[in-house]
Amino acid sequence: MRSDNVKKGMQQAPHRSLFHALGFTREEMDKPLVGIVSSYNEIVPGHMNLDKIVDAVKLGVAEAGGVPVVFPAIAVCDGIAMGHTGMKYSLVTRDLIADSTECMALAHQFDALVMVPNCDKNVPGLLMAAARVNVPTVFVSGGPMLAGRVKGKKTSLSSMFEAVGSYAAGTMTEEDVCEFEEKACPTCGSCSGMYTANSMNCLTEALGMGLKGNGTIPAVYSDRLRLAKHAGMAVMEMYKRNICPRDIMTKEAILNALTVDMALGCSTNSMLHLPAIAHEIGFDFDIGFANEISEKTPNLCHLAPAGPTYMEDLNEAGGVYAVMNELAELNLLNMDCITVTGKTVGENIKGCVNKNPEVIRPLDHPYSATGGLAVLKGNLAQEGSVVKRSAVAPEMMVHEGPARVFDCEEDAIAAIKGGKIVAGDVVVIRYEGPKGGPGMREMLNPTSAIAGMGLGSTVALITDGRFSGASRGASIGHVSPEAAVGGTIALVEEGDTIKINIPEMKLELDVPKETLAERKAAWTPRTPKVTEGYLARYAQMVTSGATGAVMKKELS
Template sequence: MRSDAVTKGMQQAPHRSLFNALGLTKEEMERPLIGIVSSYNEIVPGHMNLDKIVNAVKMGVAMAGGTPLVFPAIAVCDGIAMGHIGMKYSLVTRDLIADSTEAMAMAHQFDALVMVPNCDKNVPGLLMAAARVNIPTIFVSGGPMLAGKVNGCKTSLSSMFEAVGAYSAGNMTLEEVEQYENKACPTCGSCSGMYTANSMNCLTEVLGMGLKGNGTIPAVYSERIKLAKHAGMQIMELVRKDIKPRDILTKKAFLNALTMDMALGCSTNSMLHLPAIAHEAGVELNVDIANEISEKTPNLCHLAPAGHTYMEDLNEAGGIYAVMNEINKKGLLYTECLTVTGKTVGENIEGCVNLDPDTIRTIDDPYSETGGIAVLKGNLALEGSVVKRSAVDPEMMKHEGPARVFDCEEDAIKAIKGGKIISGDVVVIRYEGPKGGPGMREMLNPTSAIMGMGLGSSVALITDGRFSGASRGAAIGHVAPEAAVGGNIALVEEGDIIQIDIMANTLNFVISEDELEKRRAKWQPRKPKVTSGYLARYASMVTSSSRGAILEIPAK
């Protein structure tokens, strides 16, 4: 066993003395040592229940003959970090999580790992670590929150942000906002729509790294505890069969994930995370292929914020396997891919029936014949940009209007809430990218302000930052190259005409080549917004990739 390096032989006597200090018995030291990566904390609603999940995993591991040993991983609540300097720290934690988990797993020579994540950057960070370390690994998330209910209608966190915009526009009273405030997030768990956390937990299941129900069983259901016990037991099967992450995380598995991303209408952040995870698994995944996959993949789900169904509804409809079985009626999945169940994708989804065609549309009655995400290119995004097509109003699929240019999120929000943005405008927020932010903040506050002001069907927003999975409307993010490295978004001036054609996958601004060259000659790099601390170090290392502003730390 891998753990023999710390438990067997005379040279390991000092190591065993330290295991004795932990209270481990000789019998426990003779079993496989299973590291359980606990993302439990008391600040993130999606993580406050993970102590229960971890305890269930420990029981499962012990029942199956392993020795469970818990160590932590950090996690940020993107909702609480939104709208202030904290959002600059959200995406960068993905790399901190991957690095620190890799360090713990290698330093202590675990035989296998059980990852217990839930919210936004925590899931991809641990998937990246799993691919790097490449020892038997299984995931079990904390599960989604139940939807809130206001005035008899289901609601969620995105409704809360939009309520703030509606209040600013005079369309909602303080009492009505407080009602949303008290009811939008009624339980623990990852926020209840198809936002980034749930997108990544669902795609973990699609990739084959989690058991059935990993992405959809609500956090408060006892079924989630049973799932955790089964994950603890199944990791021992993976140890016995020596099934490792890179046996599962193949090119075909990632193509399956992109296909299901389109069918489910996942967060645009998946376009950042999937290539980064693939990179760690030794797979080159260019997001340009997203449009090719989208063209042949119908969008079957419109979960919040795109529609009025929620994760609990998807779970009752049959979950991810039911969507996979439905989409594969067109033969779009690689069913031979191996998974942590020890079976193939095809074996896993066989017989998984769509129980609610209102939540999971049938292949013959999709929301659209093309997928939920599109990658746009043009002279405003030479290396790509990303839009959640399934959450865009039909009248905004093609839009042309004057640029209203802002060099930070805060200035844009003031203008939107101050009534200075009008129908037809295109709001451009730049210097919010991975280097320019630094940290590539999410622009949920500006998009929510636009929706709250009643401009969601007439105003577009473009940024070199990111959009939250909770964003909706004509919100185009991840524009690359970013402004901070001289991308053309830095050269847009107030009043320039922006042309958006989502169906044609194009994003341009009207400018002659001569004028573009004049502006480029005058452009000067800006001084960094932070000069010390982790953000400064991160900004100095990170590169804006040609694959749509995917973040990569250069190889060690």
């Protein structure tokens, strides 16, 4: 056992004394030491139930012959962090989570791990850590919350953000907003649509790192506790068979996840996280590679915000495995990839049928013949940009309009709510990227304001920041190179014509090359608007050209 490094031999007598201080018995020190990485806290709704999940995992581990030991991982609620300086800290926590979990797991020589995440950054962060540590590991998330119900219709957090815009437009009263406020998020769990957290939890299943139902069983269902117990048992079986994350998270498994991503219509943030996870196993790819997969993968689901269905509906329809079974009929998946069950993908999904063709469209009736995400390139995004194609209105798939330029999110929101943005405009929000922000804030507030003002099918939004999975409409994010490094988005001027062509994967600024060259020559770098503490030091490192910082490596 790996843990023998801290438990066995005369040299480890001091170590054993510390285990005795923890209350360990001699019998326990003869068993595998299983770390339970708990993201439980009392500030993130998706994590407030994780103490119960962790307890269930511990029972499963102990029943199968291991010794469960809990240690924590941090987590940020993007909804609460949205729209203020806190959002500058959200994305960077992914790497802090990966680093700190790697430190804990290797410092204490755990034999196996069970990861218990739920929300946006700690699912990918813990997947990255799993690949680095490479001991038998199973994931079990806290699960999605149930959809809210307002005036007889299902709703979710994205509707709440849009309600604020509707109030500003005068189409919703304060009483209406209060009703949404009290009912949009009715239970614990990750927010109920196909936002980033649920996207990543579903893709954990597709990767083979979570058991069936990991992404879709609602947080408040007792099935979730049974799943957690089975996760604890499964990790012990993996330990006995020495099945490790890098045996599971192969290049082929990443391709499976990208394919399922396109079928489900996942968050644009998956184009940040899947490449980072792939990097940990030595598989580096340009995000434009996703278009090759999208071109042959039908979009089968329109979960909120793209459509009227929610995670609970996907769960009842058969879940991720039912979607994968549909894709298998087109030979789009590698069926031989091993998973945490000890079985292959093909063995896992056999017999998992689509129980509701209104939630999971059959292959002969997809929402579109191509996948839910698209990577656009052009002179405005030479290195790429990402749009959730499945959430774009048909009339906005091709759009041309004048640029309305803002150097931060707050100025854009003020203009939108002030009625200064009109149909046909292309809102450009820049200096919100990894370096320019710094921290690459999420732009859910501006997109929700546009939708709430009734402009969702007539106004586009482009940013070097990123978009929440809750964003809909012609919202194009992750524009690279970002403004802070002199990308073309920094050179856009008020009134310039921007051309968007999603079917042709193009994003162009309609300005002569000579004019762009002149603007580039006159452009001067800006100092990022830093915030307190660690992020301020990070921004200083970036602007001074320092090397070696983990966040600089991952986000620059």
